[in-house]
Amino acid sequence: MASLRVALAQVDPTVGDIAGNLALVQGAVARAAEARADVVVLPEMVLTGYPIEDLVFRQGILDDNLAALDEVATSSGDMAVVLGYLDRDDDGPRNAAAFCVDGAVTARYFKHHLPNYGVFDEARYFARGTEFTVVPFREHRIALTICEDLWQDGGPFAAARESRADLVLCLNGSPYERCKDDARLALVRRRAAEATAPVGYVNMVGGQDELVFDGDSMVVAADGELLARAPQFAEHLLVHDFAGPAQPIAPRLDDCAELWGALVTGTRDYVRKNGFTSAVLGLSGGIDSAVTATIAVDALGAEAVHAIAMPSAYSSQGSLDDAEDLARRQGIPYLVVPIEPAVKAYQEMLADTGGLHGLAQENLQARVRGTLLMALSNEHGHLVLTTGNKSELATGFSTLYGDSAGGWAVIKDVPKTKVWELARWRNAEAARRGETAPIPEASITKPPSAELAPGQVDEDRLPPYDVLDAILEAYVENDRDRDDIVASGFDAATVDRVIRLVDLAEYKRRQNPPGPKLSSKSFGRDRRLPITNAYRPAR
Numbered sequence: 001m002a003s004l005r006v007a008l009a010q011v012d013p014t015v016g017d018i019a020g021n022l023a024l025v026q027g028a029v030a031r032a033a034e035a036r037a038d039v040v041v042l043p044e045m046v047l048t049g050y051p052i053e054d055l056v057f058r059q060g061i062l063d064d065n066l067a068a069l070d071e072v073a074t075s076s077g078d079m080a081v082v083l084g085y086l087d088r089d090d091d092g093p094r095n096a097a098a099f100c101v102d103g104a105v106t107a108r109y110f111k112h113h114l115p116n117y118g119v120f121d122e123a124r125y126f127a128r129g130t131e132f133t134v135v136p137f138r139e140h141r142i143a144l145t146i147c148e149d150l151w152q153d154g155g156p157f158a159a160a161r162e163s164r165a166d167l168v169l170c171l172n173g174s175p176y177e178r179c180k181d182d183a184r185l186a187l188v189r190r191r192a193a194e195a196t197a198p199v200g201y202v203n204m205v206g207g208q209d210e211l212v213f214d215g216d217s218m219v220v221a222a223d224g225e226l227l228a229r230a231p232q233f234a235e236h237l238l239v240h241d242f243a244g245p246a247q248p249i250a251p252r253l254d255d256c257a258e259l260w261g262a263l264v265t266g267t268r269d270y271v272r273k274n275g276f277t278s279a280v281l282g283l284s285g286g287i288d289s290a291v292t293a294t295i296a297v298d299a300l301g302a303e304a305v306h307a308i309a310m311p312s313a314y315s316s317q318g319s320l321d322d323a324e325d326l327a328r329r330q331g332i333p334y335l336v337v338p339i340e341p342a343v344k345a346y347q348e349m350l351a352d353t354g355g356l357h358g359l360a361q362e363n364l365q366a367r368v369r370g371t372l373l374m375a376l377s378n379e380h381g382h383l384v385l386t387t388g389n390k391s392e393l394a395t396g397f398s399t400l401y402g403d404s405a406g407g408w409a410v411i412k413d414v415p416k417t418k419v420w421e422l423a424r425w426r427n428a429e430a431a432r433r434g435e436t437a438p439i440p441e442a443s444i445t446k447p448p449s450a451e452l453a454p455g456q457v458d459e460d461r462l463p464p465y466d467v468l469d470a471i472l473e474a475y476v477e478n479d480r481d482r483d484d485i486v487a488s489g490f491d492a493a494t495v496d497r498v499i500r501l502v503d504l505a506e507y508k509r510r511q512n513p514p515g516p517k518l519s520s521k522s523f524g525r526d527r528r529l530p531i532t533n534a535y536r537p538a539r
Contacts, residue, residue: 003241003242003243004038004039004138004140004167004241004242004243005035005036005037005038005039005239005240005241005242005244006037006038006039006040006041006167006169006200006219006239006240006241006242007028007031007032007035007037007039007040007041007237007238007239007240008040008041008200008201008202008217008218008219008230008237008238008239008240009025009028009029009031009032009040009041009042009043009202009237010043010202010203010204010205010215010217010230010234010235010236010237010238011024011025011028011042011043011046011204011205011235012024012204012205012206012213012235012269013043013046013047013048013049013050013204013206014049014206014208014273015048015049015050015051015052015055015208016048016049016052016055016061017049018047018048018061018064018065018068019068021046021047021048021049021068022047022068022071022072024046025042025046025047025068025072025081025083026072026075028040028042028237029072029075029076029079029081031237032079032237032239033079035237035239037079037239038079038080038137038138039079039080039081039082039137039142039169040079040080040081040082041082041083041169041171041200041202042081042082042083042084042171042202043083043084043171043172043173043202043203043204044084044095044097044146044147044171044172044173044204045084045085045086045095045173046083046084046085046204047065047068047069047083047084047085047086048061048065048085048086049208050084050173050204050208051173051208051211052086056086056092056093057093061086062086062087062088062093065085065086066085066086066087068085069083069085069098069100069105070105072098072100073098073100073103073104073105074103074104075103076100076101076102076103076104077101077102077103078101078102079101080099080100080101080137081099081100081101082097082098082099082100082142082144082169082171083097083098083100083171084096084097084098084146084171084173085097085098087108087110089110094110094111095110095111095146095147096108096109096110096111096146097109097111097133097144097146097171099133099135099137099142099144101137106135107133107135107144108133109132109133109144109145109146111146111147111148111149132156132159132160132163134160134163134165140166140167141163141164141165141166141167142165142166142167142168142169143156143159143160143163143165143167143168143169143195143197144169144171145157145160145168145169145170145171146170146171146172147170147171147172147173147174149170150170150172150187150188150191150201151187153194156168157191157192157194157195157199158194158195160195160197161194161195161196161197165195165197166197166198167197167198167199167200168191168192168195168197168198168199168200169199169200169202170188170191170199170200170201170202171202172201172202172203172204173203173204173213174203174213174214175211175212175213175517176211176212176213176214176262176517176518177517177518177519177520178255178258178259178518178519179255179258180214181214181216181232181252181258184201184216185218185220185226188201188218188220189220189224189226192220192221192222192223192224193222193223193224195222196222197222198219198220198221198222198227198242199219199220200218200219200240201217201218201219201220202217202238203215203216203217205233205234205235205236205265206265206269207265207266207267207268207269207270207273207516208269208273209270209514210266210514210515210516210517210522210524210525211266211517211525212262212265212266212269212516212517212518214232214233214258214261214262214265215230215231215232215233215234215235215236216229216230216232217229217230217236217238218230218238219238219240219247226249227240227246227247228240228247228248228249229249229250230250231250232250232252232253232258232261233253233261233262233264233265236250256421256422256425257425257429259414259418259422259518260295260298260422260425260426262516262518263295263299263410263411263414263516263518264295264298264299265299265516266515266516266517267295267296267299267300267385267408267410267516268299268300270408270514270516271299271300271383271408274383276381276382276383277304277381278300278304278305278306278380278381278382278383279296279300279304279305279306279382279383279384279385279408280305280306280307280308280373280376280377280380280382280383280384280385281293281296281305281306281307281308281373281384281385281386281387281406282307282308282309282310282369282373282387282403283307283308283309283323283326283327283334284309284315284319284323284387284451285309285316285318285319285320285321285322285323285326285442285443286319286322286443286446286448286449287419287420287423287439287443287444287448288387288388288389288392288411288416288419288448289323289387290322290326290423290439290440290443290444291411291419291422291423291426291439292385292386292387292410292411293305293307293326293330293332294326294330294423294426294438294439295410295411296385296410297330297332297438302330302331302332303331303332303333305330305332305333306332306333306334306335306376306380306382307323307326307327307332307333307334307335308334308335308336308337308372308373308376309323309324309334309335309336309337310336310337310338310339310368310369310372311336311338311339311340312338312339312340312343312365312451312452313340313343314365314451314452314453314454314456315451316451318442318446319451320336321442322440322442322443322446324336325440325442326438326439326440326443329436329437329438329439329440330438337372339365339368339369339372342368342371342372343364343365343368346364346368347361347364361452362399362450362452362453363399363402363452365402365452366399366402366403366450366452367399367401367402367405369402369403370399370401370402370403370404370405370406371405373405373406374405374406377407383406383407383408384405384406384407384408385406385407385408385409385410386403386404386405386406386408386409386410386412386512386513386515387403387410387411388403388404388409388411388412388512389411389412389414389415389416389419390411390412390413390414390415390416390472390523391415391416391417391462391465391468391469391472392416393409393412393505393508393509393512393523394472394476394501394502394505394523395462395468395472395498395501395502395505396501396502396504396505396508397458397461397462397501398508398512400508400511404508404511404512404513406513407513408513408514408515409512409513409514409515410515410516411515412512412513412515412516412522412523412524413515413516413517413518413519413522413523414518415465415469415472415473416448416465416468416469417465417466417469418469420444423439423443423444424444426438426439427439427441427444447459448465463494463497463498467490467494468498470490471485471490471494471495471498472498472502474488475495475498475499475502476502476521476527477519477520477521479521481537482495482496482499482537483537499537503529503533503536506529506530506531506533507531509523509524510524510528510531512524
């Protein structure tokens, strides 16, 4: 194609912050102008942030974002600005893209209507259909597409070919999932071949509630060659000149680095965008709280992460030593608050009822800890981070209003076996940088235990985690039936036990705080079953 210099602006908007998002757009436009771009492209619904869910029904946010769009358009010059925004027609709100140049919006692309949904709903989208827009710009014909258009065979990309477009721009708010970057590249290549034209794919970065956006913007030629690619989890202006020299292609992160980047990004933005400046968590000396604390430090800085050790009568000295060791290694504020006086006070208050025993006594300890953390949150303005992993949430191996009490569940979509893998990776990464390993080796190698009863270890009540996580992957992630899981080689009694634990714990999961979505079946956003549910697999 003839010479064209395109800048893809990978930015981190905030839902509802129209003024802040407008400033992001203006900053990206200014940087693109400095880079002598002909066209600068920003993500879908960048002016409102994405996804905005029920905010689509607020007339005020629609009006404010249209005013912001007008400001972008009127200040545009001979460099075109393409960006996503919220519009409306006679049928309701619309996910739209605008092409602005020479002081005006010269073209608009209306994609599907926007009823209330969190992320892409395939059936609703294809039922709505889509329009198609090709914009003449200088000697070029530029087609506009938005996000889920990529998933439609024979749709806008085929129309781009029929319209003889020589470039397709695709504006995205594509949430992160593990290993999605490989699938994304393959899909963009397929659409470039379908359009017989290069594709410029721009994606946002940052966190919005449970969703994490990983960037990974790219330019792909019609023949599938990857021409340019932006880094993951970082704001970036990717500039590609179709008549210029080859552009650098940012290296891909390995699986653990990618997962860690998503956890840090999601935690950083959830805390920052919701007005908090610090966080607090219970530090037990175990692997889950160790990894949670380390993610928080990487996201917020050591001085903003407050760790509280809350030993009970059953806490080991080794666990206290490991908690203190982690705090020292990372330089985080650390406080020890024994909970036994409060536990005894509860038991004395309940003496006339016979007191609490067994599981009730164990849960009491967890609830005292939860109350302490929430009290510190109220007093000092910290956000409470919970430390439960996905294996625990799946099986109900947690205490409501205890260890599940908090505002952000950092590792709720990370299986236990992956928590160990992340810990080893993070220590290895520190060694590679010449830094002190942030996580004590003892926290990684010792048998996991809630330490709520004498000699307690997790495997007293759960299958070994390597077995448990494999069954959970089959049942939760892949929706496989009980007989199919057993047929793949798992012990039938163990499968039945795990399925029962998962099914009975739905009411607990509904009351857990949000956390970063990392998989296609995160609890709370992707996988919701009825709480009242009498279905049991036939034996």
